[in-house]
Amino acid sequence: MRYEVFETPEALGQGAADLFESLLLATLRERDRFRVALSGGSTPLHLYRALRGRELPWERVEWYWSDERTVGPDSKDSNYRLAHDELLAHLPASGRVERIPGEIDPHEAARRYAEVLPESIDLCYLGMGDDGHTASLFPGTEGLAATGRVTANFVPRLGTWRVSFTFEEINRAHNVQLLVTGQNKASVLAEVRAHAGKHPVERVKDPLWLLDREAASQLA
Numbered sequence: 001m002r003y004e005v006f007e008t009p010e011a012l013g014q015g016a017a018d019l020f021e022s023l024l025l026a027t028l029r030e031r032d033r034f035r036v037a038l039s040g041g042s043t044p045l046h047l048y049r050a051l052r053g054r055e056l057p058w059e060r061v062e063w064y065w066s067d068e069r070t071v072g073p074d075s076k077d078s079n080y081r082l083a084h085d086e087l088l089a090h091l092p093a094s095g096r097v098e099r100i101p102g103e104i105d106p107h108e109a110a111r112r113y114a115e116v117l118p119e120s121i122d123l124c125y126l127g128m129g130d131d132g133h134t135a136s137l138f139p140g141t142e143g144l145a146a147t148g149r150v151t152a153n154f155v156p157r158l159g160t161w162r163v164s165f166t167f168e169e170i171n172r173a174h175n176v177q178l179l180v181t182g183q184n185k186a187s188v189l190a191e192v193r194a195h196a197g198k199h200p201v202e203r204v205k206d207p208l209w210l211l212d213r214e215a216a217s218q219l220a
């Protein structure tokens with residue numbers, strides 16, 4: 001388990017932004033575009049705020065999402081909206097921005113999104129819930145077994161549908177980084193480190209974990 005521990009969520013955001021910058025510049029030496037899939041949840045906020053103001057070739061960055069709620073882009077629950085309001089709206093330029101159309105039927109959204117995705121994602125961000133889910137691949141849901149690139153997944157504990165990268169898609173990305181903060185994630189992380197085989201997130205192949213001190217508190 002490859003991980004880096006940061007004192008605070010804000011320090012994690014700065015560290016993640018430094019990694020973003022170095023990966024972006026390295027990728028653009030090889031390819032014309034840098035393709036990023038953003039995760040949902042609240043943790044990415046620290047990354048978004050740390051990226052603002054950095055002078056980078058933003059016009060060569062393409063933005064995608066690794067999952068989305070079944071809401072429209074103006075909803076307070078939209079993963080797209082958080083990234084737009086906290087990052088994209090503050091950038092001087094941007095390449096393609098392809099949000100998941102959460103406002104339409106989730107099966108149609110998954111089908112359409114699979115068609116607009118690029119051949120491969122350079123950097124896929126993920127978060128982890130305190131139940132060990134990642135993206136919208138929750139324990140006990142059908143999405144865990146989904147094949148293809150994008151799936152519609154009903155999540156009984158939330159009583160709602162989600163649209164999410166499949167594990168196949170996540171594991172095709174050139175780089176995967178998991179940003180995890182908070183004491184409530186510590187015990188699940190310890191089980192993941194021990195390869196308990198209990199948690200969906202364990203199916204992500206060889207990610208880089210960026211953790212704050214609290215989330216890492218049970219890692220020996």
Ligand code: 6PG
Pocket residue numbers: 039040041042043044067068069079126127128129133134135136
């Ligand atoms: C979502 C996310 C989800 C999230 C985790 C962690 O749409 O909610 O994609 O997988 O990353 O639940 O969320 P926090 O970062 O808020 O703890």
